Amino acid sequence: MIRAASGGAVGIEYRNFLVVDDARWRPQGDTASRVEQVLRAWSLGDRPDTVIDLTRGEQLSTEPATVAAQGRGIAVVYGGVDGAAVEKLAGPSYYSEVRTVDRYIMRTTLLIGDDYRIQTTSDSSIYFEVMEPPLDGRGNPLEPSDGEFSSNLYADTFPGADISSPPTLRAHVSEFAQKNIGSAKCNGFWRGALVIDFGKDLPSFARSVHLLPATQFVGDLSEAFRGPLVQIGEFN
Incomplete structure (x- = not known):
C-alpha cells in the first residue's frame, strides 16, 4: 500500500499548480512581493531559498530588486513547511493515520516572467497539445526555446515579447482523470504560476x-497575481 513519507514507504507524489489563466496577463514589478505576502500570511514562506533565471539556468540573488526584475522568467523557490499550516491549506491527509504534526509541504515555487510556459501534467492523466504556436508581431509562428531550466515544472517555453497572438492548446484528459478536473476549460499555458509540492504527503482532496x-488562500493569491487562477493537480 502507498503511504505518505511519514509511513516510511515509497510511492506517489502530488503537487498542485495554481496558474494565471489569462492569455494577455503579464507580471508586474510587485507581483512576486505580493505573492510572498500571501505565503507569509498563511505561514507557507517568508523569504525564498533560491531564485533561478529560467532562460539561463543560473542562480540569482534573492534580494527583492532582483526578483522584481523577472524578465523572461524566474523561479522563486521557498523551502518546506510542516504541521498545522499544511492542514489549514490542504485539509486532512489522504491517509487517516497521518497526524497533523507529521504533515508537510516539500517546497513552494513561484514562476513568473514574460514568456509563455506550457502546462505539464502526468502523461497518463492530462496532456496539453500545442495546436498553434504563438505568432510574433509580424504574424510568424515561433519555435519553443531550447535549454530551459524547468525542474519538470512546465513543458515547453515560447518567447513572450512582440506577440500578436498567444499559443492555442488542446487538453487531452484520460477517462479516469475526469473526476479530478477542477475547471471545465483552461488555456494550458501561463506566464505566472504557484506550484505547491506536497511530495508523498498526499492531501485527501487528491482523491476527487x-x-x-482553503478557498480564502486561492482568493488571496488571485488578488496578489491580479488575475484569474485555475488549479491543476499532478501525480508523479
Missing part, C-alpha cells in the same frame, strides 16, 4: 477534484 479546500 483537485482543488485546495
